[in-house]
Amino acid sequence: MSELNVDTINEQTAANGVTIDGVLIKDSEIASSSITGLTDGVNFSCQQFRLTASQTTTGAGTDITSGWEVPDNTLQANFGNNVSESSGIFTFSKTGFYKVEAVVKGQNGTAGSAHHILYIVTSDDNFSTEAPIARAITQEGGNGDTAYTSAVLDITDLTNHKVKFQYYNNSGEIEGDTNQNRTFVTFTRLGDT
Amino acid sequence: MASEIKVDTISENTLANGVTIDGVLIKDSKIGGTITIPGSTGTMALTSDISAGGLEEADQWALTANFTTAGDNDITSNLARPTGTLQSYIGTGMTQSSGVFTFPSTGYYLISVSAYIQAVTNDGAVIETISTNDNFSSQDNISAVIIGGYNSGVKDNSTGFNETIVDITDTANDKIKFRAASITSGTIILGSTNQVQTAFNFKKLGDT
Numbered sequence: 001m002s003e004l005n006v007d008t009i010n011e012q013t014a015a016n017g018v019t020i021d022g023v024l025i026k027d028s029e030i031a032s033s034s035i036t037g038l039t040d041g042v043n044f045s046c047q048q049f050r051l052t053a054s055q056t057t058t059g060a061g062t063d064i065t066s067g068w069e070v071p072d073n074t075l076q077a078n079f080g081n082n083v084s085e086s087s088g089i090f091t092f093s094k095t096g097f098y099k100v101e102a103v104v105k106g107q108n109g110t111a112g113s114a115h116h117i118l119y120i121v122t123s124d125d126n127f128s129t130e131a132p133i134a135r136a137i138t139q140e141g142g143n144g145d146t147a148y149t150s151a152v153l154d155i156t157d158l159t160n161h162k163v164k165f166q167y168y169n170n171s172g173e174i175e176g177d178t179n180q181n182r183t184f185v186t187f188t189r190l191g192d193t
Numbered sequence: 194m195a196s197e198i199k200v201d202t203i204s205e206n207t208l209a210n211g212v213t214i215d216g217v218l219i220k221d222s223k224i225g226g227t228i229t230i231p232g233s234t235g236t237m238a239l240t241s242d243i244s245a246g247g248l249e250e251a252d253q254w255a256l257t258a259n260f261t262t263a264g265d266n267d268i269t270s271n272l273a274r275p276t277g278t279l280q281s282y283i284g285t286g287m288t289q290s291s292g293v294f295t296f297p298s299t300g301y302y303l304i305s306v307s308a309y310i311q312a313v314t315n316d317g318a319v320i321e322t323i324s325t326n327d328n329f330s331s332q333d334n335i336s337a338v339i340i341g342g343y344n345s346g347v348k349d350n351s352t353g354f355n356e357t358i359v360d361i362t363d364t365a366n367d368k369i370k371f372r373a374a375s376i377t378s379g380t381i382i383l384g385s386t387n388q389v390q391t392a393f394n395f396k397k398l399g400d401t
Binding site for chain 2: 001002003004005006007008009010011012013016017018020025026027028029030044046047048071073074075076077078079080101103105107138140143144145146147148179180181182186
C-alpha cells in the first residue's frame with residue numbers, strides 16, 4: 001500500500017485546485033457536490049413539551065388539546081426547532097426519523113385500581129384516521145407514579161404525518177405543572193428519512 | 194497537462210499538524226478550521242470541526258449504594274461512573290463533587306434520570322433534578338421522577354424515568370444536582386456497584 005507523507009499539498013495549475021478521488025478542494029473550499037451526510041448533523045434537534053395543567057377527565061381516551069408548553073425554568077431550553085404544537089397536534093417542519101418519548105405522572109387515584117395511561121397517537125392522513133401506537137401506563141394509590149414509553153417514527157409527509165397524545169384515567173388525574181417536568185413529551189430528530 | 198499523483202493514503206508528515214490541501218486542513222479524520230461550501234443557493238460557513246458524527250459528550254453516573262434517608266435531601270455521595278463490562282462514557286465527561294455536577298463545556302445537554310425505587314405503601318418517592326445559574330446561590334427544581342408505593346402493604350419495585358434539556362452557557366455557574374424528596378422511612382432508592390439501578394445521564398446535544 002502506498003502512502004504519501006506531506007504537510008501541504010497545493011494546486012499545480014492555478015485556478016484548478018486539487019482533486020482527490022473526485023473531491024475538488026480549492027482555495028479553502030470543498031465543492032458542495034462532494035459534500036454528503038451533513039444534513040443529519042445540522043438538523044439534529046431535541047425538543048420537549050410539558051403539560052402545564054392536570055388532566056382530570058376519567059374514562060375513555062381523551063385528546064390533550066391544550067396546556068402544552070416548552071419548559072422554561074432555570075437553564076431549560078429546547079435544542080433546534082423541527083417540531084411545533086398547535087391545539088395538541090404536533091407537526092414536523094422537516095422530514096426524517098424522529099424518536100418520540102412520553103412520560104406520564106398519575107396521582108390521586110383510587111387505591112388499587114388507579115390506572116393512568118398516556119398514548120402516543122399517530123396519523124398518516126392528518127387525523128382522518130389515527131392509531132395509538134405506544135402507551136405509558138401506571139397504577140398508583142394516590143401518591144403519584146411515573147411511567148415511560150417511546151416510539152421511532154419515519155416522517156415523510158409534512159402535511160399528513162402528525163402526532164398527538166391521549167390520556168386515560170380510571171380515577172384521579174394526570175398531573176401537569178408549569179414549573180417542573182412531570183408529564184411531558186420529547187421529540188428527537190435522529191436523521192434523514 | 195494536469196499533474197497527477199496516484200497514492201492510497203496521504204498522511205501528515207509532521208506529527209500533530211495534519212495535511213493542508215489548498216487551504217483546507219485535514220487532520221485525524223476531521224476537516225478542520227472554517228471552510229465555505231459554495232452552492233447555487235448560498236454558502237454555509239462552518240464554525241467548528243466537522244467530525245465523524247455522534248455525540249460529543251455522553252456520560253452516566255449511578256448510585257453505588259442504597260439511599261434510604263427519609264425526608265427531602267440532596268444526593269451528595271455514592272455516585273460513580275459505572276465500570277462494568279463494556280461500560281464507558283464519551284468525551285471529557287461530567288465532573289461531580291458532593292453531588293454537584295459541573296459540565297465540561299457549554300452547550301445544550303439532555304439530562305435524564307432513571308430511578309429504581311422500592312416505595313413503601315402510600316409513599317410517593319421523588320428524585321428531583323435541580324438546576325442553578327449562580328453556582329447554587331439560588332436553585333430551581335426543574336424536573337421530577339416519582340414512584341408511588343401501592344396499597345398492597347408491601348414494597349413495590351418500580352423504575353421511573355424523567356428528562357429535561359438545559360442550555361449551559363457558563364460552566365462556572367450553570368450546574369445540576371439531584372435531590373431525593375418525599376422519602377418515607379422504609380422506602381429505598383436502589384444503588385449498586387455492580388449494576389446500574391438508579392442512574393443520572395448526560396448527553397450533549399450540540400453547541401449553545
